[in-house]
Amino acid sequence: MNTLSQNYFARTSKKINIGFYGLGPASFPYVNYQLAELGKKNLALVFPPTSLLRLGRIARACKKTDSSLTIFGYSRGAISAINLCKMLTKQKKVDFLYLIDPIAFCTNRLRVPENVVQGFVCYQRNGARIPFLFGRLGKGIADYVFCGQKTKNFIIEQAFKIDPSTVVMHEDMVEYCLLKAKITLISLLNEA
Numbered sequence: 001m002n003t004l005s006q007n008y009f010a011r012t013s014k015k016i017n018i019g020f021y022g023l024g025p026a027s028f029p030y031v032n033y034q035l036a037e038l039g040k041k042n043l044a045l046v047f048p049p050t051s052l053l054r055l056g057r058i059a060r061a062c063k064k065t066d067s068s069l070t071i072f073g074y075s076r077g078a079i080s081a082i083n084l085c086k087m088l089t090k091q092k093k094v095d096f097l098y099l100i101d102p103i104a105f106c107t108n109r110l111r112v113p114e115n116v117v118q119g120f121v122c123y124q125r126n127g128a129r130i131p132f133l134f135g136r137l138g139k140g141i142a143d144y145v146f147c148g149q150k151t152k153n154f155i156i157e158q159a160f161k162i163d164p165s166t167v168v169m170h171e172d173m174v175e176y177c178l179l180k181a182k183i184t185l186i187s188l189l190n191e192a
Helices: 003-011 032-040 052-063 076-087 170-179 185-190
Strands: 015-020 045-047 068-074 094-100 109-112 116-123 143-146 154-158 161-163
Touching (some): 015 032, 015 052, 015 076, 032 045, 032 170, 052 076, 068 170, 068 185, 076 094, 076 109, 094 185, 116 170, 143 154, 161 170
Parallel strands (some): 015 045, 015 068, 068 094, 094 116, 116 154
8 A cells, every 4th residue: 555545544534435447547538537536636545457466455454444435446447346345345344336337358247245235337338439348348247246235225227328419438437427327426425
């Protein structure tokens, strides 16, 4: 953990927000930039999609706090978010898991761990503009298995259009979830 991360955990008393953006750059004008900016505004501690070793460090820091925990992720970062929840299964509950158009290489179904109290998934099925995200890799996962939890605590939304004339694609999903989804990410992160 770097000093910034340690300071975030030290200063936060009621709620900790941890997020993961997708593969690729987090600089303007790329989509990950919007999520990286949440960290600069102190709304969340935001990481790139990360290795299990780094997730282990984040999990250890989460276990040391009594604060409520919200975890979110976009694209491959959503897979990191789920993996972090799995690492915390026996030691800490995750109050809210927010997944933005999860992209997995090996499966069409994601398992939501039993320590997740409630959550939200927003996905699209229109694909991606980026050429290497062809086929199902450009489409967010729509199928979820809930381990030990009732599905009424988890809302799943399929995004169709960002505005009346434009279909939502993978690269539009962060903007859609920040401002237009049934549960906006901004409102969730701003909750006390």
